[in-house]
Amino acid sequence: MDKSLIAFILACVIPPFCLFTTLPSLQLQWRIVQSSIFSFVAGVLAYKLIPTIAELTAAAGLAGTDLNKRGLKQTENKKIPESLGIVTSVVFLVCVILFQLFQWFSFPEAIQLSEYNAALTSICFMILLGFSDDVLNLRWRYKLILPMFATLPLLVAYAGGTSVVVPNITFPFNLRSVLGQVFDLGIFYRIYLLLLAIFCTNSINILAGINGLEVGQSAVIATSIIIHNIVELRLHYSSLSQVVDGVLNQTLLPASPHLLSLVLMIPFLFTTLALLMHNWYPSRVFVGDTFTYFAGMCFAVVAILCHFSKTLLLFFIPQILNFLYSVPQLFGLIECPRHRVPRFNPSTGKMEAIPTNLTILNLFLMIFGPMTEKRLCITLLIFQGFCCAVGFGLRYYVADYFF
């Protein structure tokens, strides 16, 4: 296995694990361990299934040439199986469903079935849409409309508040004196959540084009979310006097939705890493819209259910930058080709920027000069990790200043 891949996987798994050991309640730790065991098995299963299903997708015509290997003899004309996100996402669903069943046997009162099932419906519908898109090459209008419908069950089940804390800004005028300390956005809060889901599903999809990037960035974001959840759980339970000798008052467990987020994000991380092992440079499989839509919806779902949508947007800084930079091209001001990837130069083996393709891939190549595909991917993943770290800083230090 590639050394940089091993380093990346360790970087995704070790920090959450270290933080996990500092959680105050043994009972809470035990539930996270159970989820991790389920997820690890799911990851192994996904890893084993991918080559088998890859043969089937290739036989079904779901296969494409690797644009950035043109002129490289050993890989020329070799078609790479597409849409392997279907394996990851279905294994993820099965894992989450089985864990739901397991939890139901152990703590029937502790799971919020209505929100949990709404989350599953939204994710499952998004997978269905992604896979249909891969197979049928849907038009843009369908792509934009269907994620909206997929998010609705979640928004109906969303039982949380629709109020926001008004930032403590006094210039140019005192915002709190106008709106009050807390302002109820009502239906507009749900519209904001809907737009968030549409943004998440599409923004990962357009930051793509080189081996391992879609899956890698999703793994980094998932790791960040897991860390955020554990930090929040720690803050939540540390302040409770009911934790005595590591035993938590069981009725308190559903109080934190961050546990719900964890039992969705841990299987997501493991199955995504399994996919990355096949998708890392040089890719043996491609992931398809199935994966990018699935990943985006998973992030949106946990952020909505656990009320950390603003924090999620901080983790999405690279996607936001890429989207803003892409705007002139997406809205047709500059010609938009089907794939907005950089140019591969077979004589140097490096990627070179195409300045008219407005993605941060090309921007990075313009700033740092030509580099190999693998190096470009690693650079962008480090940038993603850096942005998530900055996001944490903003969330835990700067936000206190405003709220």
Added chain:
Amino acid sequence: MDKSLIAFILACVIPPFCLFTTLPSLQLQWRIVQSSIFSFVAGVLAYKLIPTIAELTAAAGLAGTDLNKRGLKQTENKKIPESLGIVTSVVFLVCVILFQLFQWFSFPEAIQLSEYNAALTSICFMILLGFSDDVLNLRWRYKLILPMFATLPLLVAYAGGTSVVVPNITFPFNLRSVLGQVFDLGIFYRIYLLLLAIFCTNSINILAGINGLEVGQSAVIATSIIIHNIVELRLHYSSLSQVVDGVLNQTLLPASPHLLSLVLMIPFLFTTLALLMHNWYPSRVFVGDTFTYFAGMCFAVVAILCHFSKTLLLFFIPQILNFLYSVPQLFGLIECPRHRVPRFNPSTGKMEAIPTNLTILNLFLMIFGPMTEKRLCITLLIFQGFCCAVGFGLRYYVADYFF
């Protein structure tokens, strides 16, 4: 449009409508009318979308030759688009989700979100599996395992009782004196529901092979379920004194799960009839496993949520007969070809039985002699309707004798 098709559609729509008008509560009627309006729009949308999506499925290689038209010049070598169940099922999902949203605006307290969303998860997962199967040609072991997982969210959310009323049988011994009047099956009841879902999804799939049969039988079963729901609602609300001048005490509404079944079955019927218009002899589109799995799961879901699984099995008499008759072939005692359809004779234009293919299609041809494909389909649909009527008789008259 074909006259027999019009007659069939009217036979599906008119009886439930006549029964509907006898419901005691105007408020209840109004909610069913609302659901019907949503469903009618969904049906029209599905009807319009099918030809557009048919081009995409055909372009994706999802197309097949019509086995029963060999030798007929005008249709020879013409590939028919496959898997159009994807349109029906996605439009159905969107319709149900929008209606959920609509209900949430009008009666937020009246919808049981946990079960509703579990139902949607199960149905959506089954559509995903069916479509994957059509695209990837999955092996049998996957086909059997995945419906099981798809049913689990529903079984976890299933909040109903797990007790059964013991039949009042005194020969060879008094069953009630041994087991009591009511016997709690506990976990075995959930296992029974799981097997029911697996049976429903697969049994429609194997009673197939001629134009319009899969969709037609599903429409007949859906009609029967709707009639059953309305009859039950009528019995339920007629006995309540809270119905005064057609106004129902609103808190009573969630009491009958048959309303939940109705708002799933009405859109199912309308979208299915839209598909049938394209799938009726001679088929312009095929429906694929996507449709048969989707239909089976919808029936299983409503039967589980509304506690009428035994009644559902009475509506499934043709599928049960077909399954039992198929057993020797399904378990490999007799050679089992890929398609177990009858033989088409181009010189007479009629279908002829192949006695080694053990399906009720061939059995009917053996009993009634060769007939055209359309006539065979109509005969089988009439048989389906007859069996459902017998099922009603057993449910409402004979069952009283035993329970």
